[in-house]
Amino acid sequence: MKTVKYNIIHQNILTWYEEHGRVTLPWRNTNSPYEIYLSEIMLQQTQVKTVLERFYFQFLEKFPTLKDVADVAVDDVLKAWEGLGYYTRARNLHKTAIETKGILPNNAEALEKLSGIGKSTAHAVACFAFDEALPILDANVKRILYRFFAVKSCNDKKLWELAYKLYDKDNTYIYNQTMMDIGSAICTHKNPLCNTCPFESLCQGKENPLLYPEKKKKQKKPIRKRTLVIYHKENRYVLAQNSERLLSGLWAFKQEEDFKVNDYMTELGEFKQHYTHFTLEASVVLLSCEEQENYFTIDEIHDLALSGADRKALALLEMHCQ
DNA sequence: TACCCGTGGGT
DNA sequence: TACCCAAGGGT
Numbered sequence: 001m002k003t004v005k006y007n008i009i010h011q012n013i014l015t016w017y018e019e020h021g022r023v024t025l026p027w028r029n030t031n032s033p034y035e036i037y038l039s040e041i042m043l044q045q046t047q048v049k050t051v052l053e054r055f056y057f058q059f060l061e062k063f064p065t066l067k068d069v070a071d072v073a074v075d076d077v078l079k080a081w082e083g084l085g086y087y088t089r090a091r092n093l094h095k096t097a098i099e100t101k102g103i104l105p106n107n108a109e110a111l112e113k114l115s116g117i118g119k120s121t122a123h124a125v126a127c128f129a130f131d132e133a134l135p136i137l138d139a140n141v142k143r144i145l146y147r148f149f150a151v152k153s154c155n156d157k158k159l160w161e162l163a164y165k166l167y168d169k170d171n172t173y174i175y176n177q178t179m180m181d182i183g184s185a186i187c188t189h190k191n192p193l194c195n196t197c198p199f200e201s202l203c204q205g206k207e208n209p210l211l212y213p214e215k216k217k218k219q220k221k222p223i224r225k226r227t228l229v230i231y232h233k234e235n236r237y238v239l240a241q242n243s244e245r246l247l248s249g250l251w252a253f254k255q256e257e258d259f260k261v262n263d264y265m266t267e268l269g270e271f272k273q274h275y276t277h278f279t280l281e282a283s284v285v286l287l288s289c290e291e292q293e294n295y296f297t298i299d300e301i302h303d304l305a306l307s308g309a310d311r312k313a314l315a316l317l318e319m320h321c322q
Numbered sequence: 323t324a325c326c327c328g329t330g331g332g333t
Numbered sequence: 334t335a336c337c338c339a340a341g342g343g344t
Binding site: 045046047049050083084085086087088089155190191245246247248273274275276277307308 | 323327333
Binding site for chain 3: 027039045051115141190
């Protein structure tokens with residue numbers, strides 16, 4: 001039995017999408033499950049602008065099919081992901097490409113079992129690629145739900161219940177896409193435009209939308225001071241591949257704590273790099289050494305996947321070499 | 323559950 | 334500037 005309670009809102013949403021929907025987004029103009037899935041992974045905790053302008057087309061140019069991803073080494077996928085962040089996404093993408101042999105399953109239940117695909121991404125791919133009528137629960141939907149139901153704080157289980165309560169089971173594709181468009185353009189976390197919102201008539205939070213959700217107290221980010229030591233022999237430089245969780249699989253210059261600079265080293269400069277849970281304050285030094293295992297010329301380093309911090313260090317090195 | 327995981331946009 | 338936070342998932 002269909003709930004009639006939100007019929008008006010569902011109708012408003014269809015109208016709003018016709019007039020304002022971001023219908024030109026490339027992942028809304030393809031039936032390719034891979035192209036839709038790739039967009040969903042890239043867009044996790046990442047703004048549309050970044051994915052659209054710097055990564056999505058470039059990645060598809062390099063890997064036109066999921067099978068193409070499966071056929072290369074994970075390092076090649078990481079290189080294509082360089083600069084996008086959250087590199088576990090790239091490693092899971094590669095893993096999923098291999099496990100599925102380049103053919104994604106066509107339903108949310110099977111999709112969610114794959115590495116890097118949680119419930120929301122599974123629902124998104126199932127809905128957008130296979131027309132399965134399931135709600136999504138991304139940051140946009142969450143903010144709308146908090147405000148629409150005037151909920152200050154709750155867990156994901158409760159949010160999923162609200163998502164299921166509100167979504168349009170008959171026009172799920174447009175509903176889900178519109179939720180993200182409205183969250184991005186109308187129900188923004190600052191300065192929401194309630195008077196033009198399709199939800200306005202029944203929104204319980206419209207009088208004071210900034211109350212929802214309740215802000216969590218932030219902790220101040222600690223600072224890590226490190227010395228990036230670029231060991232070299234003549235024109236070849238030492239890098240190693242990260243094996244810890246942070247930046248796993250990416251190549252990096254050696255980092256030292258409490259490193260004493262002396263006359264045998266050349267100071268190349270300093271920089272800051274902001275991570276989610278700390279700020280790196282790095283000073284970069286150049287130091288000659290005996291031959292080691294992984295030596296690279298500048299040109300070879302450009303073919304390795306580096307983090308933002310190591311790319312800054314590399315830039316300082318290149319300035320020094322000029 | 324709380325924490326970890328990158329980078330850049332927007333204010 | 335400093336801060337919040339973005340088409341979340343893994344552990």
